[in-house]
Amino acid sequence: MSSVPSMVLYSLGARVALAIRALGLVLVGWTLFDAHPGPASSGRGLVITVLLGVGALAWIVWAWEAYTHRATSADLFVMTAAGGLLVGAAPSAAGSAFAFVAIVTAGFRLEFRRAVAVTVVGLFTLALGVLIYDQAALAVVAYGLGFAVSLLAGANGRQAVGRAEEAELLLAQVQRSREEQLRAARLEESARIAREIHDVLAHALAGLTIQLEATSALLEGGAERAVVLERLRHAHQLAREGLEETRRAVGVLRGEGLAVPEALEALVAEYRASSPGATVSLALGGDSSRLEGPVALAVVWVAQEALTNVRKHAPGAAVRVELQPDADHSGIVVLQINDGGRPRADELADTDGLAGSGGGYGLRGMRERAQILGGSLSVGPDADGWRVELRLSATGAAQATQVVPAGNG
Secondary structure, X not given: OOOHHHHHHHHHOHHHHXXXXXXXXXXXXXXXXXXXXXXXXXXXXXXXXXXXXXXXXXXXXXXHHHHHOOXXXXXXXXXXXXXXXXXXXXXXXXOHHHHXXXXXXXXXXXXXXXXXXXXXXXXXXXXXXXXXXXXXXXXXXXXXXXXXXHHHHHHHHHHHHHHHHHHHHHHHHHHHHHHHHHHHHHHHXXXXXXXXXXXXXXXXXXXXXXXXXXXXXXXXXXXXXHHHHHHHHHXXXXXXXXXXXXXXXXXXXXXXXXXXHHHHHHHHHHHHHHOOOOOEEEEEOOOHHHOOHHHHHHHHHHHHHHHHHHHHHOOOOOEEEEEEEEEOOOOEEEEEEEEOOOOXXXXXXXXXXXXXXXXXXXXXXXXXXXXXXXXXXXEEEEOOEEEEEEEXXXXXXXXXXXXXXXXXX
């Protein structure tokens, strides 16, 4: 809109703004016709009549802009010139309203230099009218100050509206950004749930598939009934463990606590039962029960993956599982699994092969999970055996929500 008042009028509707501007023109014209001297057909009255006509025409153009939203600047120069001359020709009327309205509108609508030009035109015609009609020179000073204040008021209004528009645009951008963040968070959460369930099911189903394939081979080879039944019992046990792991993962996703000490003790007991005669120890330092969320789940699953690989590639090896929830008081969770076996060199180098042989979640998948949680997973030879070490931040990892590529199941 062309001025601060017209913005308020426009908020009420273009037709209302047009009607009020038209009413303003009627009031200005009424003061001129009621003044002495007033419009006439000769002499000074003729000058007033011409100035009123010219100013009214420019006012009508300005008022029409409230309806069409098409702004010009020629009307402002004409209005301010007519208003300045009317101050000298009809000092007792409100002809100066033409100039004041034009200057405020110019300050709001035009660049500051062009708005100053409109104001200068008003001051020049004002001084000319005062000089021609022998009015008091003090009127030039008084009206000049009023014109300057009007110019500044219009310019300040323009800046205020600009700031309001920028704030509104920024608010809209922030709102869009929040919506995008919420959408991304939902996608990340869906991916995380899919990843966790995939890892659990891939582990359970891979082991179960191997047992069933082995059982089928035994049956085709005419194996004894007791041997086949033992394989089936093992497959049944894997199915139960898979269901239990799925329940555990779903519980963590729901925000339920995962008892890390109990889970590690169960894994150690399972290893001891599946490897008769093997030595296995568990060392829990600090308050391991405080671990929760993705940190707790990563600790349990990495331990499970490491013990599964020991059973596959160094069966019967002595194993030590050690968990330090706050290593060196640094807030870093350290899990170490060491075995004393001697895996074959070709198996040690092919970590993807180990993951793809039906063992667990895959060392590469565990390494990716650790990295996303702000930690690391290192795997390598250690003395006479093999060492797996997981390092996580107990605080930073618990807040991680980024998407992790699913590990090789």
